[in-house]
Amino acid sequence: MSAVFDVLNLKKAFSGLTVTNDVSLSMAPGDRVALIGPNGAGKTTFVNLVTGSLQPVSGEVRLNGQTVTKINAIGRVRRGLVRSFQVTRLFQEMTPAEHVALAILQRDGRAGKMFGNFLSMPEVLDEASGLLAKLGLADLMHRKVSEIAYGQQRLLEIAMALALKPKVLLLDEPAAGVPQSDTGRIEQALADLPSDLAVLMIEHDMDLVFRFAKRVIVLAAGTIIFDGSPADVTKDAAVREAYLGSYANASHAA
Amino acid sequence: MNRETVTKTMRPNRSITRDLIGIAAIIVASALGYLLFPDNLALLTRIIAIALLVLSLDLVTGYCGVATLGHAALFGSGAYAAGIAAAHYGITDPLLMTLAGILGGAIAGLICGVIILRAHGLPQLVLSISLIYLFHEFANKASSWTGGSDGLSGISPDPLFGSFEFDLWGQTAYVFGVFLLLAVFVLLRFLVRSPFGMLCRGIKEDPMRIMAMGASPKITLIKMYVISGAVAGIGGALNAISTQVVGLDSLSFTQSAEALVMLVLGGTGSLFGALMGTVVFMLFEDYVSAANPFHWLTMVGALLIGVVLCAPKGLYGTAADIITRRLEKRT
Numbered sequence: 001m002s003a004v005f006d007v008l009n010l011k012k013a014f015s016g017l018t019v020t021n022d023v024s025l026s027m028a029p030g031d032r033v034a035l036i037g038p039n040g041a042g043k044t045t046f047v048n049l050v051t052g053s054l055q056p057v058s059g060e061v062r063l064n065g066q067t068v069t070k071i072n073a074i075g076r077v078r079r080g081l082v083r084s085f086q087v088t089r090l091f092q093e094m095t096p097a098e099h100v101a102l103a104i105l106q107r108d109g110r111a112g113k114m115f116g117n118f119l120s121m122p123e124v125l126d127e128a129s130g131l132l133a134k135l136g137l138a139d140l141m142h143r144k145v146s147e148i149a150y151g152q153q154r155l156l157e158i159a160m161a162l163a164l165k166p167k168v169l170l171l172d173e174p175a176a177g178v179p180q181s182d183t184g185r186i187e188q189a190l191a192d193l194p195s196d197l198a199v200l201m202i203e204h205d206m207d208l209v210f211r212f213a214k215r216v217i218v219l220a221a222g223t224i225i226f227d228g229s230p231a232d233v234t235k236d237a238a239v240r241e242a243y244l245g246s247y248a249n250a251s252h253a254a
Numbered sequence: 255m256n257r258e259t260v261t262k263t264m265r266p267n268r269s270i271t272r273d274l275i276g277i278a279a280i281i282v283a284s285a286l287g288y289l290l291f292p293d294n295l296a297l298l299t300r301i302i303a304i305a306l307l308v309l310s311l312d313l314v315t316g317y318c319g320v321a322t323l324g325h326a327a328l329f330g331s332g333a334y335a336a337g338i339a340a341a342h343y344g345i346t347d348p349l350l351m352t353l354a355g356i357l358g359g360a361i362a363g364l365i366c367g368v369i370i371l372r373a374h375g376l377p378q379l380v381l382s383i384s385l386i387y388l389f390h391e392f393a394n395k396a397s398s399w400t401g402g403s404d405g406l407s408g409i410s411p412d413p414l415f416g417s418f419e420f421d422l423w424g425q426t427a428y429v430f431g432v433f434l435l436l437a438v439f440v441l442l443r444f445l446v447r448s449p450f451g452m453l454c455r456g457i458k459e460d461p462m463r464i465m466a467m468g469a470s471p472k473i474t475l476i477k478m479y480v481i482s483g484a485v486a487g488i489g490g491a492l493n494a495i496s497t498q499v500v501g502l503d504s505l506s507f508t509q510s511a512e513a514l515v516m517l518v519l520g521g522t523g524s525l526f527g528a529l530m531g532t533v534v535f536m537l538f539e540d541y542v543s544a545a546n547p548f549h550w551l552t553m554v555g556a557l558l559i560g561v562v563l564c565a566p567k568g569l570y571g572t573a574a575d576i577i578t579r580r581l582e583k584r585t
C-alpha cells in the first residue's frame with residue numbers, strides 16, 4: 001500500500017544541539033508503530049516538527065504524497081495529521097463533553113456556527129458521549145476539567161484526538177500519568193480505531209508497546225537507531241546500549 | 255443510564271432558566287430605573303449605551319482574552335456613523351441610524367481587530383492605545399464631517415416607527431434603548447453558548463491547542479472583533495440618537511479605560527457581569543459626584559480598590575461563585 005505519511009531527512013537543532021538528525025520514516029494506512037527512546041532523545045520534537053509546531057532546518061514531510069512542509073500546523077490537521085500532547089493541554093473551565101464536541105464540530109467544519117448549542121445537537125452529543133464512555137469518562141462529561149483527576153485528563157486528551165477522525169495519529173506518551181487500571185481503556189480505544197488509520201505512538205511502557213505495535217522505531221540522540229519488528233528490538237545491540245542504565249533495565253528487572 | 259440522561263438534560267435547562275432570569279432582570283431593572291429616576295432618563299439611557307460598549311468589550315476581553323484599552327474606538331465609530339448618516343445624508347430614521355452605527359462599529363472592529371491581534375500581551379495593549387489615539391485624532395482633524403472638537407450636531411432623528419417622537423424627557427430614547435439592550439443580550443446569550451463561543455473560550459486559554467484541532471484562532475478572533483464592533487456600534491448609535499450630538503469623548507482613551515474598569519468591576523467573561531459593572535459604576539459615579547463634588551473621584555477609586563481586593567472576580571463573578579457553592583453544599 002502506498003504511504004500516507006512520509007518524513008524525509010528531517011533535521012532540527014536547538015542552539016547548536018542537534019535534536020533531530022536526518023530522520024526519515026514512512027507509514028502506510030493501518031500501520032501501528034511505536035516510537036521509543038530514552039528521555040531527551042527528541043521524540044516530542046519529532047512530533048512538533050512534523051505537525052508544523054516547529055520549523056525544521058531541512059527535510060520534508062508528506063501527507064498522502066503531498067508535501068506539507070510549507071503548510072502551517074492548522075492546514076496539516078485539516079489534512080488529517082493529528083497529535084495528542086505529552087503534557088495535557090486542556091481547557092480548565094470547559095467540560096469533557098465540550099472538548100470532544102468542539103473537536104467533532106471542528107472536524108465537520110461547524111465550529112464557527114454562531115447559533116445553537118451542541119447539547120441540543122443529538123448527533124454531536126451522541127458521538128461525544130459514545131467516545132467519552134469508551135474512555136470511561138461518561139460520568140464526568142459535564143464536570144469542569146479542573147475538577148477531574150490527571151489520569152482522566154490524559155484520557156480526554158486522547159478522546160479529543162480521536163474525535164478529529166485523523167488519517168495519521170501521533171500519540172505522545174498517551175499512557176503517561178494514567179493509572180495502571182485505566183491503561184486498558186486506552187488500549188481498547190486504540191484497538192477500536194478504523195483499520196486504515198496510521199498510528200504512531202510514543203510510549204515508555206514496553207508491555208503496552210509490545211501489545212500495540214507491529215513495528216518499533218528507536219530514537220536515540222535524535223537519530224533512528226532501529227526500525228523493525230518488536231521481536232527484534234530487544235535483541236538489538238545498539239538499542240541495548242542506548243538504553244543502558246535507563247528504564248529498559250528497570251522494566252526488565254520488574 | 256438514568257443518571258446520564260439526567261445530566262444531559264440538566265444543563266440546557268439551566269441555561270435557558272438563566273436566559274429568562276437575565277431578560278426578566280433587565281426588564282425589572284429598567285422599570286425600576288424609570289420609576290426611581292423619572293427626571294433623569296438621559297442618565298439611564300447613557301448607562302444602556304455604555305452597557306453595550308462594556309458588553310462588546312467583554313466579548314473580546316472576557317471571552318477571548320484580548321487585552322485592549324482602546325475599545326471606545328468601536329463605540330465612537332458607531333456614534334459618528336449614526337450621527338454622520340443623520341447630519342450629512344439625511345438618514346434620520348432611528349432604525350437606519352442604528353444600522354449605520356452597527357456598520358460603523360463593525361468596520362472599526364475589523365480594522366482594530368486586524369491590527370491589535372497581530373500582537374500579544376503588553377504590545378497588544380500598546381497597539382490598542384495607539385489606535386484609540388489615532389481614531390480620536392482622525393475624528394478631530396476631519397472636522398468638516400465630525401464637527402471636530404465642537405462635536406457633531408444637527409442630528410434630529412425621526413419619530414421611532416414614524417409615531418414615537420424622541421421627546422425632551424427622553425422617554426422614547428429610554429424605551430428604545432431598553433429594547434436594543436434586550437435584543438443584544440438575547441443574541442449574545444446565543445453567541446456565547448454556540449460552538450463559536452466555545453471556540454473563543456478555548457482560544458482564551460490555549461490558542462495553540464485550538465490550532466492543534468485544526469481551527470484558526472486568528473480568524474475566529476477577527477470575527478469576534480467584528481461582532482464586538484457591531485454591539486459597541488449599537489451603543490454609539492443609541493448615544494447619538496438620544497443626545498443628538500456626538501462628541502470626541504465618545505472616541506477617547508478615557509472612555510476605553512472606564513469601560514475596562516466597569517467590566518472588571520462587574521466581572522469579566524459573563525454578560526451579567528458586564529451589565530452589573532456598568533450599572534453600579536455609573537450610578538455610583540453619578541451619585542457621589544453630586545453628593546461630594548470635591549472627593550467623588552477618591553470615592554470611585556476606593557470602591558474599585560475595595561472590589562478588586564475583596565472580590566477579584568468582580569461583583570457578579572464573586573456573587574455567582576458564592577451562590578453556586580451554597581447550592582452545591584445543599585445537594
Ligand SMILES: Nc1ncnc2c1ncn2[C@@H]1O[C@H](COP(=O)(O)OP(=O)(O)O)[C@@H](O)[C@H]1O
Pocket residue numbers: 014019037038039040041042043044045046
Ligand atoms: N523548544 C526547545 N528549545 C530548546 N531545546 C529544546 C526545546 N524542545 C526540546 N529541547 C531539547 O531537545 C531535546 C529533545 O527533547 P524532546 O523532544 O522533548 O525529547 P523526548 O520527547 O524524546 O523526551 C532535549 O534535550 C530538550 O531539552
Ligand SMILES: [Mg+2]
Pocket residue numbers: 043044045086
Ligand atoms: Mg517527550
